Amino acid sequence: MMSVPPHPSKPIEEHVSLSGSGSAAVSTTGPSWWTVGNAVHASRRSLRMSQAELAEAAGISRRTVNNYEMGRVSGPGIPAGLVRVVAHLGWPEGQLEQLLGAAPERTPADDYRTVTDFADACVTAGADSRVRDIFLQTAQLLLEQAGVQVPVTEARGVADHPDGPGPKPDIP
Known part of the structure; x- marks a missing residue:
């Protein structure tokens, strides 16, 4: 997993839905979305894809891909478009939640x-x-x-x- 420097942003509160295990309220700081954005950017670049190509593959706009890469995510939960983006990038299940600090609970x-x-x-x-x-x-x-x-x-x-x-x- 890549290391990303901290991002100067204010803490945010979000509700992250975890696949297969209901949902968990997660308190994160701004760097979580910024970290996800940087990881999406790095994954896209490693696949030599443009934002437009990724957007088309995920069924969203290029501007939305740009917003995700900049760590700009609005509303509660993880956007469905972002889930499609990371799936298209080949991320393993749970990696997005892990970057957000909401890895599925272990038993x-x-x-x-x-x-x-x-x-x-x-x-x-x-x-x-x-x-x-x-x-x-x-x-x-x-x-x-x-x-x-x-x-x-x-x-x-x-x-x-x-x-x-x-x-x-x-x-x-």
Whole structure:
């Protein structure tokens, strides 16, 4: 992701709609739209497109593309035209929201795979596999207490490990 210098603008309050997860009220400062504008400009230039070409592809006016690149966005939410622009530029889903500081909220289940990878990496680096097993059992207990279901393809038990089960965690 590119680094953009700060822009001297006043804070703004906006309502950003997040795809697939409802909406979240986000308080941002002016640099967010300015940062998005600079990223749109850089993406367009890297594709060797003119503002007019991008505008035509996104079904908006060249002036609107120019406004987006200058960080001038009015009204609440993310304009549909800007969503079409970044899609045409090939941005991955969520990048626009991330630049605005409104990345979709993560859940404990999203991080479970990272926890298991971390535990396995520690064993590979020399940690006791029984401690890994306790760690994974504790992670599964935390998920259960939070009422979070982990897909069966991601859930692992100590029987899945070649070293077999270790001691049970002493957790009430």
